[in-house]
Amino acid sequence: MRTRVKKPEVLAPAGNLEKLKMAIRYGADAVYIGGQAYGLRSRAGNFSYDDMKEGVAFAHHRAAKVYVAANIVTHEGDAAGADDFFKTLQVIGVDAVIISDPAMIMICAAAAPGLPIHLSTQASATNYKALEFWKKIGLERVVLAREVGIEEIREMRRHTDIEIEAFIHGAMCIAYSGRCTLSNHMVNRDANRGGCAQSCRWKYDLFDMEGGKAKSLIPEGGEAFSMSAVDLSMLRHLPDMIDAGVNSLKIEGRMKSIHYVSTVSNVYRKAVDTYCADPEHYTFDPAWEDEIWKVAQRDLSTGFYYGVPTEKEQLFGKPRKIPKYTFAAQVMSYDPETKMATLQQRNNFGTGEEVEFYGPGFVHFKQTVHDLFDENGEPIDRAPNPMMTCRMTVDQPVEPHFLMRKK
Amino acid sequence: MNLIATAESVGQAEALLDAGVDTLYVGGHPFGLRLPRPLGIEEIKEIIHLAHGRGKKVTVACNALMHNKEIEQLGAYLSRLAELQADAITVGDPGAILTLEELKLPLPYIYDGETLVTSAEQIAFWLKHHAVGAVAARELTLIELKEMQSRLEKPIEVLVYGPTCIHQSGRPLLSNYYRYEGMSERSDKDRGLFLRDPKNPESQYPIFEDEDGTHIFSTEDLSLMAQLQDLKENRLIWWKLDGVLLRGEPFVRIAALFAEAKQAVESGTFEPAGYCNRLKDLQPANRPLGTGFYLKDPKEIH
Numbered sequence: 001m002r003t004r005v006k007k008p009e010v011l012a013p014a015g016n017l018e019k020l021k022m023a024i025r026y027g028a029d030a031v032y033i034g035g036q037a038y039g040l041r042s043r044a045g046n047f048s049y050d051d052m053k054e055g056v057a058f059a060h061h062r063a064a065k066v067y068v069a070a071n072i073v074t075h076e077g078d079a080a081g082a083d084d085f086f087k088t089l090q091v092i093g094v095d096a097v098i099i100s101d102p103a104m105i106m107i108c109a110a111a112a113p114g115l116p117i118h119l120s121t122q123a124s125a126t127n128y129k130a131l132e133f134w135k136k137i138g139l140e141r142v143v144l145a146r147e148v149g150i151e152e153i154r155e156m157r158r159h160t161d162i163e164i165e166a167f168i169h170g171a172m173c174i175a176y177s178g179r180c181t182l183s184n185h186m187v188n189r190d191a192n193r194g195g196c197a198q199s200c201r202w203k204y205d206l207f208d209m210e211g212g213k214a215k216s217l218i219p220e221g222g223e224a225f226s227m228s229a230v231d232l233s234m235l236r237h238l239p240d241m242i243d244a245g246v247n248s249l250k251i252e253g254r255m256k257s258i259h260y261v262s263t264v265s266n267v268y269r270k271a272v273d274t275y276c277a278d279p280e281h282y283t284f285d286p287a288w289e290d291e292i293w294k295v296a297q298r299d300l301s302t303g304f305y306y307g308v309p310t311e312k313e314q315l316f317g318k319p320r321k322i323p324k325y326t327f328a329a330q331v332m333s334y335d336p337e338t339k340m341a342t343l344q345q346r347n348n349f350g351t352g353e354e355v356e357f358y359g360p361g362f363v364h365f366k367q368t369v370h371d372l373f374d375e376n377g378e379p380i381d382r383a384p385n386p387m388m389t390c391r392m393t394v395d396q397p398v399e400p401h402f403l404m405r406k407k
Numbered sequence: 408m409n410l411i412a413t414a415e416s417v418g419q420a421e422a423l424l425d426a427g428v429d430t431l432y433v434g435g436h437p438f439g440l441r442l443p444r445p446l447g448i449e450e451i452k453e454i455i456h457l458a459h460g461r462g463k464k465v466t467v468a469c470n471a472l473m474h475n476k477e478i479e480q481l482g483a484y485l486s487r488l489a490e491l492q493a494d495a496i497t498v499g500d501p502g503a504i505l506t507l508e509e510l511k512l513p514l515p516y517i518y519d520g521e522t523l524v525t526s527a528e529q530i531a532f533w534l535k536h537h538a539v540g541a542v543a544a545r546e547l548t549l550i551e552l553k554e555m556q557s558r559l560e561k562p563i564e565v566l567v568y569g570p571t572c573i574h575q576s577g578r579p580l581l582s583n584y585y586r587y588e589g590m591s592e593r594s595d596k597d598r599g600l601f602l603r604d605p606k607n608p609e610s611q612y613p614i615f616e617d618e619d620g621t622h623i624f625s626t627e628d629l630s631l632m633a634q635l636q637d638l639k640e641n642r643l644i645w646w647k648l649d650g651v652l653l654r655g656e657p658f659v660r661i662a663a664l665f666a667e668a669k670q671a672v673e674s675g676t677f678e679p680a681g682y683c684n685r686l687k688d689l690q691p692a693n694r695p696l697g698t699g700f701y702l703k704d705p706k707e708i709h
Contacts, residue, residue, distance in 0.1 A: 075525045075705065076554045103528030127478040129502030147577040155475045176472055179575040181522050184546045185625055186604060188708045192522060195709055205603040209693050222588050225602060227580055304577065311583040
């Protein structure tokens with residue numbers, strides 16, 4: 001029965017207010033953000049209460065939702081003040097909080113009754129009984145561990161009606177969620193409290209101790225041992241995720257740029273809408289994949305969804321050549337009379353260059369930069385200064401918040 | 408007080424009981440995680456029989472992260488353990504806790520969420536869900552452990568000797584590497600493999616692969632021999648000895664030393680220096696002893 005599918009939510013990361021707005025303009029049904037405490041991205045741009053208010057107002061005006069991650073694993077004293085934090089989030093109108101620590105869950109439930117709680121992937125939910133446990137505690141949703149397969153999700157759905165959120169795109173933690181303290185032991189940085197130093201991506205020697213002496217196993221001229229995984233992308237397999245009953249399709253990357261967030265949201269929005277509108281006649285559009293590659297930083301794979309990852313899903317050796325696109329400018333306004341767009345520069349570009357404009361709804365076109373003017377209307381060859389305002393003639397109509405990229 | 412030690416076989420279990428261990432910690436695949444050797448239910452039965460014959464206890468490891476398949480098999484396993492009168496199990500998966508509740512088995516559980524057991528409030532949550540104790544994460548300091556125990560009625564188990572797992576991946580990281588390099592090497596625990604961070608030439612992290620994925624351990628074997636008196640005075644009286652990387656007789660000798668130390672602590676005659684020196688003599692040459700996070704200031708970790 002593929003004719004009646006329940007449309008899942010496209011959930012995008014937002015490191016700050018600008019990214020939040022972009023993600024929503026580009027089709028995200030919901031975004032997840034961090035507050036100034038209790039999140040796992042202590043080094044990401046996080047939201048002040050005022051930013052949160054603005055973000056929530058922006059989102060709700062467009063029927064989108066905002067979730068706040070408060071997924072640290074607390075030590076003694078870390079939870080101090082969390083009750084006020086959750087109360088404030090509730091007043092601000094945040095739609096849910098994402099928590100892994102049961103102490104934080106209890107604090108939240110007591111301080112902000114009615115504020116929906118989602119179980120963070122850090123809590124490693126890998127079976128339907130675990131989902132049922134959290135449902136009985138009163139949670140509305142569980143973010144699955146990254147180690148589950150599609151068939152396992154299908155089976156979970158047969159046994160429980162708690163909402164299921166699953167990662168569909170982005171970098172993958174190599175550890176079983178929450179089972180990594182490499183950073184703690186190597187550099188005194190607690191990964192479970194936002195300090196992850198990505199020690200898994202370092203280069204290691206692999207050796208044995210034959211006869212009491214260390215003997216390296218790394219072959220002559222070989223690669224050092226490392227634990228890096230290629231990134232996840234379930235774009236080609238969205239129908240499987242949707243049919244399995246996943247309610248929320250989660251994109252990783254609160255540290256990523258608006259170029260990334262807008263592009264990925266745009267693609268998944270388009271693919272989900274296309275599939276759900278007519279599942280039986282759905283065909284995959286290779287243009288979506290091309291688009292994803294424009295912001296990819298690593299190779300892409302399907303993680304654990306179709307089996308345990310092999311050496312092909314690890315990052316060994318020379319990275320594959322990924323077409324690098326640069327975010328060049330953002331459209332501020334457009335004059336249909338003159339066909340001129342006013343742009344805010346984000347990276348150096350100039351006349352004669354091939355550029356691509358894209359906007360919400362998966363709108364795209366390529367063109368050459370025919371002309372360029374500074375804010376006083378003086379012709380220029382290049383727009384060299386970050387955030388400078390400039391104007392150019394565009395081949396097709398654009399709108400504010402369209403972005404321009406170049407190879 | 409409760410001195411807990413892993414056992415890899417019926418024979419070693421008997422030797423550990425003779426050495427003065429109070430509780431044996433055993434388990435099998437796929438429910439128990441990172442054991443010296445996974446034991447079958449018949450061996451577990453024999454070990455329970457042995458222990459109970461001497462008035463000692465057995466805790467069975469059920470602390471794996473379970474997928475649907477395992478959670479479906481778990482009920483029968485737990486029922487069997489209850490029949491065999493196992494004294495307790497360790498559990499880290501809430502799905503296992505729900506299974507236990509549903510079957511109404513007379514099988515107490517100790518919460519063992521590995522790296523996720525880091526505060527008294529968290530443990531209080533699991534106690535409210537009928538846990539009888541909890542295994543502390545090894546990334547805690549003594550200052551934190553004492554604070555936690557002071558807030559809780561039920562005991563927190565502290566690792567006083569052994570390696571600590573610092574990473575578990577669901578991926579076969581060694582096999583993947585071998586395949587990439589075209590090598591045919593063993594990746595099991597007995598192969599004795601280590602990782603070294605080139606920026607820290609002293610480091611040697613044991614690594615192995617099993618059905619649960621890849622496991623990486625700390626450079627040091629933790630030892631709280633010098634702090635045993637302090638632990639007792641702060642009601643931290645569940646002491647675990649982990650033999651996951653140390654086979655046979657050498658582990659038993661270390662357990663015997665800790666049992667002797669425990670008696671000395673109980674009788675007020677404990678003198679740490681002598682015990683620490685004796686432990687050093689028993690310790691395998693290629694494994695340094697250390698105190699991990701225990702003696703750090705909580706503020707050092709950020």
